Amino acid sequence: MDPFEDEPSPVSIEYEPVSVKDVLVEMKDTAELLIDLSYSAVLHRNEDLAREVLRLERQMDVLEMRARMGLLMASRNPSDAEQLAPVLGIVAATGTISDAAGDIAKIVLEEMGLPEAMRAALPEAAGVLVRGVVDANSSYADRTLESIDLESETGVRVIALRRGEEWLLNPGPTTTVAPDDVAFLRGPDAAIEEVYETLTGTVYEVPAVETSDIEDLERAVDTIIHMKNLSELGIDLAYSSVLFDSEALAEEVRNLEVEVDAMQSRFEAWTLRAAADAPDPVSLRGLIRLGTSTEVISDAAIDLSEGVFRDIEVHPVVGMAVEESDEIITRIEVEPGSDLDGAGVDAGVPETEPTMSVIAIRRPEEGWLLIGDADAEINGGDVLIAKGTRTAAEAFGELSRGPE
Incomplete structure (x- = not known):
């Protein structure tokens, strides 16, 4: 069976008045979901997930064209x-991210080959993401997410829904789950199986994986996982640098890109060494594609921040997108002797009063430390990347200052 045989022809697009702000927000949300789905498709070698990536990539093409039309009409x-x-x-950089995600999905659809060590390592990096079609007899059908209370009860979150050709990104409490919706779920291993079965009426099969005994291959896989995480952080920071016109955040995007480039070089070396010991070197072809696409995503983050680097005033249409949310990403330098110096971080939450979530720490001597479920301690001299409300960010910044 040809994995691309059900692809429709490109849709015809004509200019129609649209909110460029809304299109930009939708493109950002779509890009983030594309990255998530593409790596999960590789993890599970799941052709259905990979096809969803290509569907979403086509949707991004439409959004990209509409954004260009709207921006051209706005220039007077x-x-x-x-x-x-x-x-x-x-707009162009977001399209590049979309294309790279599509290339990752094609690793599965074109059966390019991927070492089992990759599948064994990705669960910790990507979490568990599954795709399921809502059964008409499901207890979740025709109910809002608020009434189901899925995340509070199980820890499983509905990150997106597809209803025919319509995508519902970031569904909220009032979103209704309808029969035949394609739902994308993320959550812990222990809960995802039960939720999947309740949603679809079918049993979720956990993919079996094997570990590799080739040391260089394990190093290559560990490196690509770290590259993926840094690239995603770079995209997040790049959007934030533009939305908040922050040169400090843009500079961290550049720091991340330099780090990913260095890792790309090491990744290629370890992959080539592993090929000498692999029983089937061709099986590493997909891993090479994954590394290349990941580095493309990292480079796109720099392109997203270009206007900030060149000190060009942000157009009001971008500022309007910021006003929809009070949550921001901020960069904080921790001064020695400050209240944050020596503070612990548990699953991203620091031992401080302001409610901020630490995403990453850049340590001068050690590089980047990504904070997920890991515990860490903040040191003087650290650069923190944190997420929270504007008010909390200001108070958090006060705690980073040392004694006068």
């Missing part, structure tokens, strides 16, 4: 052109 003079040029760069 040289001042507009100057402000809108970086926004066009954001």
